[in-house]
Structure formats: structure tokens, C-alpha cells
Amino acid sequence: xxxxxxxxxxxxxxxxxxxxxxxxxxxxxxxxxxxxxxxxxxxxxxxxxxxxxxxxxxxxxxxxxxxxxxxxxxxxxxxxxxxxxxxxxxxxxxxxxxxxxxxxxxxxxxxxxxxxxxxxxxxxxxxxxxxxxxxxxxxxxxxxxxxxxxxxxxxxxxxxxxxxxxxxxxxxxxxxxxxxxxxxxxxxxxxxxxxxxxxxxxxxxxxxxxxxxxxxxxxxxxxxxxxxxxxxxxxxxxxxxxxxxxxxxxxxxxxxxxxxxxxxxxxxxxxxxxxxxxxxxxxxxxxxxxxxxxxxxxxxxxxxxxxxxxxxxxxxxxxxxxxxxxxxxxxxxxxxxxxxxxxxxxxxxxxxxxxxxxxxxxxxxxxxxxxxxxxxxxxxxxxxxxxxxxxxxxxxxxxxxxxxxxxxxxxxxxxxxxxxxxxxxxxxxxxxxxxxxxxxxxxxxxxxxxxxxxxxxxxxxxxxxxxxxxx
RNA sequence: GGCGACAUAGCCAAGUGGUAAGGCAGAGGACUGCAAAUCCUUUAUCCCCGGUUCGAAUCCGGGUGUCGCCUCCA
Numbered sequence: 001x002x003x004x005x006x007x008x009x010x011x012x013x014x015x016x017x018x019x020x021x022x023x024x025x026x027x028x029x030x031x032x033x034x035x036x037x038x039x040x041x042x043x044x045x046x047x048x049x050x051x052x053x054x055x056x057x058x059x060x061x062x063x064x065x066x067x068x069x070x071x072x073x074x075x076x077x078x079x080x081x082x083x084x085x086x087x088x089x090x091x092x093x094x095x096x097x098x099x100x101x102x103x104x105x106x107x108x109x110x111x112x113x114x115x116x117x118x119x120x121x122x123x124x125x126x127x128x129x130x131x132x133x134x135x136x137x138x139x140x141x142x143x144x145x146x147x148x149x150x151x152x153x154x155x156x157x158x159x160x161x162x163x164x165x166x167x168x169x170x171x172x173x174x175x176x177x178x179x180x181x182x183x184x185x186x187x188x189x190x191x192x193x194x195x196x197x198x199x200x201x202x203x204x205x206x207x208x209x210x211x212x213x214x215x216x217x218x219x220x221x222x223x224x225x226x227x228x229x230x231x232x233x234x235x236x237x238x239x240x241x242x243x244x245x246x247x248x249x250x251x252x253x254x255x256x257x258x259x260x261x262x263x264x265x266x267x268x269x270x271x272x273x274x275x276x277x278x279x280x281x282x283x284x285x286x287x288x289x290x291x292x293x294x295x296x297x298x299x300x301x302x303x304x305x306x307x308x309x310x311x312x313x314x315x316x317x318x319x320x321x322x323x324x325x326x327x328x329x330x331x332x333x334x335x336x337x338x339x340x341x342x343x344x345x346x347x348x349x350x351x352x353x354x355x356x357x358x359x360x361x362x363x364x365x366x367x368x369x370x371x372x373x374x375x376x377x378x379x380x381x382x383x384x385x386x387x388x389x390x391x392x393x394x395x396x397x398x399x400x401x402x403x404x405x406x407x408x409x410x411x412x413x414x415x416x417x418x419x420x421x422x423x424x425x426x427x428x429x430x431x432x433x434x435x436x437x438x439x440x441x442x443x444x445x446x447x448x449x450x451x452x453x454x455x456x457x458x459x460x461x462x463x464x465x466x467x468x469x470x471x
Numbered sequence: 472g473g474c475g476a477c478a479u480a481g482c483c484a485a486g487u488g489g490u491a492a493g494g495c496a497g498a499g500g501a502c503u504g505c506a507a508a509u510c511c512u513u514u515a516u517c518c519c520c521g522g523u524u525c526g527a528a529u530c531c532g533g534g535u536g537u538c539g540c541c542u543c544c545a
Contacts, residue, residue, distance in 0.1 A: 011475095029545075037545085044545045074543075156540075162473050163541060205543090227545025228476095234544095257545070258476090261538085268544080295494075296484065301477075301538070311483060311495040318494080321508070358485085367485050370493035380509055384502090439504055446506080457507050464508090 003058060003360045006299060008231060008254040009155055013362055018222045019252065024060045025217035026052060027251075028109065029209060029226035029234065032069040033093035034078040036276040037100055039289070039304060040227070040260040040267050046290055047257050047298040047363075048225045049106045053407045054359050065216045066109035068094055071116050072205050076191055086192050090114070100277040104286050105409040111216055115208035119194045122203045122211040126183045126196075128245040139174030140186030142198050144206075146179035149240045155254065156232035163232075181237055183207050206237035210250070214242060224251035228258055228299075258301045260293075275304070284309055291316040291410040294365040315373075317469055319401075320411050322376040325383055326398050327415055328464050333391035340386045341393050344378055348400060351375040355404065365408070372404065387461055419465065423454060430456070431463060 003016040018024045028048050031037055037045075045066075055062045069075075070090035079089040094114075101108070115122070126142055129135035134148050146152050146160065153160050163179055173182075182204035187193035193200035203211075213221055219242070226235065235254065242250035259266065262273045280289065292312035296302045351371050358367035379397050383389075398413070405411050419427075430445040446456050453468045 031545080041545050072543095156474080158474055158541065229540075229544055232540065233542085259539070259545080264538090266539080266544095292483095299476095300484090303483090308483065308495095314496085315483090315494045325508080364485075366494095367492075370485065373493055377510080384509055434504080437504070443505075455507070457509095458503070458505095459508080460502080466508090 004362055005253055005255065006362045008235075008256050009251075011157070014253065016253065018060065019220060022059060022061045024055055024062045024223065025221040026055075026062055026064040026223040026225070027209070027213040027217060027221055028064065028066040028224075029230055030066040030068050030109075030112065031093075031097055032072060032074055033090050033097060034074045035093060036096055036278045038267060039275045039277060039280055042100070042104055042106075042277050042289070043260045043293050043298075043302065044225075044227045044257045045101060045106050046104060046293050047365075048255070050294065050365065050407060051223075051225070051255070051298075051363055053107070054363065057407055062110075063217065064109040065111045065113065065213065067209060067212050068097075068112060068114045069205065069208065070094070070114045071192060071202050087116075090116070096278070100281070103281055104277065105290065113212045113216065115203060115212070116192075116194075118208065118212055118215065119196075119203065121215045122207055123184075123196050125207060125211045125214070125241070125245055129183065129241065132244055134240075134244045135183055136176070137198055138176065140199065140201070141174055141182055142184035143175055143180040144183050144237065144241060144244075145177070146181070146240060147177050149244045151243065152179070152240055153236065155236045155239055158232070181206060181233065183241070206234055207241055209234070210238045210241040210245075213238075214246070214250075219246045219248045220250065220252065222252050223255060224253070225255040225257070228256045231256055256299065258297075258299050260302050260304055262304050264303055285313070287410050287412070288313040288316055290408070291369075294408055294410065295369055297366050298363055313469075316410055319372060319376055320469075322379055323398070323401050323411055323413055324416065324466060326379065326394050326401075329383055329389050330391065330394055330398075332461070333389035333394050335390065335392075336388055337390050338386050340382055341390050344382045344386075344393060345396070347375060347378040348396060352400065359407075369408075369410075372401075375400075416466070419454070423449065423452070427456070427463065427465060434458075 004013045005016050006013050031041055052062050052064050068090070071086060075086050075089060079086045082089060084092065126135055129144065134145050135142055136145055153163060160179060184196060184198055184203060185201050186198070187200040191202065193202055213224065224235070239250050261267065262275060265271060265273060267274050288309060292309055293302065295312055351374065355368045355371045358364040358371060401411065402413050405413050426445055426449060430442050433441040433445065449456060455466050455468055457464050457466070
């Protein structure tokens, strides 16, 4: 089986062949830490974390770098608004990011460098561009000479003159050409600044990513990812800077995640519909958010609404229920067989294959999740008809879900905790009442337990309980 | 204006040539003291019009509609 992925640069699904397998070098454009991250950011980080996990699962050794942009115009402006220094602001929102990401079960990249800690390699890269005649010093700033780089526009598939039509020059800029962009900004009063051959100043936005990507991962990296809105100008400019300096192919495969819209509209400050992860986590289970995001293909636009999260939650709970029921069936299981086991085992093998095929096809998480639903249905048939259950089979199913969950992390896979003495006694009293067909008392106790978050289910093989699903 | 994406059941969403996965919601049924959970059954002229093909949701052309990028943005 071969892994295929869609490369924005070629606009084709291509077979994935890393430069130096099993190593895969992977750079993801991280957050500008001037605010809490929103659900659209979260989609990008969740999706590419899953990509990384899947590559690991496929036997690659992934080296993943995700940066923090901790100096730029937005940082400076926001720091003023909040009455903090830029460094304090960065610290505040990096901490917030780490917290939000952890709650969303996003695993940190192997390296999370900050722009301000890499001024030296950034300066060196700009110097290399100067040597190539691709950078010029003008009005205190240093600009990239876009016209001097023949491949400009290759990622966004636009000819330079077409891009020019929409380009603008901000007041106070000293560009020779509207497509040129800042590599180094000269210091203005009250702004953080670092020493450089061009005087005090700070790096431009695009150069930090080129610099850090190459610094940690080499001049040609395998994978480079971000939101679709980074295609132009950010990633276009990264290519121009990197290849401009080295003469080498910068990124072999470009991956871009689709937008997440709110109620059919793009999220934007001006519409006032930006949903921060922080805010959403007050209301929703993080696993529901992950399930929702992974239930669509990563490149498709995805609409966010209360109703859609509700649908996702209901679906996820079905899978969660199955896993919980496997656990609950385990204590009574043994070596007896009912003849159903072979059928379920072959379903498991089939699911395994189809799951991998789906993921090999440009990380089709939606199709992969469908496979899990089908396996859960087969498993439920076994739980319904296979009593007293073969322990080995239950464990195989559980192990498979555990393995898949290492990739998606959409389920809690853990043994049910035991209830405290008082609740256990209530359940026993209800059992007694049911034996005596005292339905009024039995139902009363059941309601009582429900009010305390415990749901009872009477199965042919005894009563079982579960916690009321959260949120 | 340039570039591009998308249009599949009430809702969400896979599927890129061989007569439509999966989920949610709904309806009916089985099981249950009642529930819950689960299982079974059930719901699609694949936006429209042409064309290519033995055969198209899938390819080509033309419409229509929605959205995005071209400007900070994940």
C-alpha cells in the first residue's frame, strides 16, 4: 500500500516518498501568539497532528517543527492594547496555546521554536538573499525582490502580473514593486528591536518560517503545512526566500487545510464570530470537537454550528458506547466460543485494511471513521448474541480501537471506574425491587440515580450502569 | 477582472467510469415490566442542459448557484 497525498504545489495527489526514509521532516506554521486560538486554528493543528501520528503509525520517523510567531505588527499592537510588553504578551498566549492544545489532545511538535530566539539565522538568511541580488535595503527596511525570483507565483498558480492587479503598497513602505515583501523592518519608536547589519529592527513575517524550517529540518523539507489562507502570500513567499537563497527545492509536499466557517460565514473579527477554543471548551467536550473536525476531509471547507456539533456528539457517543460495552463485557468473558467469533474476527481484519486504505488516500479521516462505525455494528451484534463472550476476541477489538484511537484520539478508552458503596447499594436495592416486580420502587431508584449522573441499563445478562455522557 | 474550490437524502459526509459508504434526525419492527443500549427494515431522478462511452455522481463542454484566494488572516 502506498500513501498518497494532495500536494498544493502540483495540484495532484502524489505518492509520498520522503527524501530520506524513514525520516520525514515536517514543518507546520504555528500560531501568532497575540490572542487565544480559535476553532479554525484548532482544525489545522488537530488535522496535522493526526497526519503526523499516522505517518508514525506507518513506520516513518517524523521530525515535526511548529513555530510560534512572537514578533510582528499584530503582536506590537496587541501588546499596547493590553498594556504588556511584546515578550509578556507572547508568554501569556504561548501558555494559553499550550493549555488549549493539551485540552484538545494535540501533541506538541518535537520542536516549537520562537522567531525572537532565531534572529541570528534569520539575519544570515537575509544576507544570503542580498548576495543573490534578491534583497534590497530601502528606507530603513530590507525587502525581497519578488521580480528577481523566476518561480514567483508557483504555489498559488498565479502569474506575477495577475497577482500585481490586487497588490497594494501600504503607506510608509519603500517597496520598489508591489509584490516585494519585507524581510527586515527598521526599528520604530517603542518597538522591540534586534541588532542587524541594516541597523536595529525586527524580522518580517515570512522570513522566520523559512529560516526556522531550514535551520531545524534542512534546506529541503518533506512536508510543509498550514491553513489554506497561507498559500498566498505566506507560503509563496517562503518558497521565494528559501529557494532564492539555496537554489534548492524548499518543500516537497505542501499540505493545506480547508477553512472552518461559522454558520456558513468566514470567521473574522469584523463579523464578530470568532470562536475561541477556550470559549468552546466551556461548552463542549474536546473529544466531540475532534470527532467533528475529523468527520470531514481535511481539505474540505467545514461549517461549524451548534447543531453540527450535536450530530457529531451523538455519533461519537455511539462509538464510545461500544468501547465501554466491550469493557463491561470483559469480566464475565472466558474461553467459550459461540461460533460467531470467526465472523467478527474477519470483520476486524477487513476494517483494519479499509481503515488504512482510507488514511493512505490523502488522510481520508471521514472514510476511516465510517469503517469504525461498521466495525462497531458488527461488534455490537457479537455483544448481543455472543454471550458469554470469548475474552480473546473482546480484547482484540479493544486493542484495535485503542490503536486507532492513538491516531484520532476521539474516544476515552479506559476501564469503567467502580461506584462508591452507597450507589452500589442503591443498585442492589433496585435489583431486589425488580425481582419482586415492585416497578414503582425500581423506577424511583433509577430516577434517583439518574439525578446523580448514573444511567442504568437492564440487559439480558444483568443490569449495568454508566455515567451520563458529559456535555 | 484574474485564479481556484465546491454543488451527493431533512441535516452532516465518503465515493473520480460499472447502476450510490458511514453518521445524525425521522418512521416501523425486535428485545425490555417500562426505559436505555443494541440489532433489523425504511428514506437519493448524485444542481441543470448537452456530449464522450456498452456503461458517468465520477470524464468533456456550456449554464446556474455557493464559497475562497488575489490585502492581515489558520
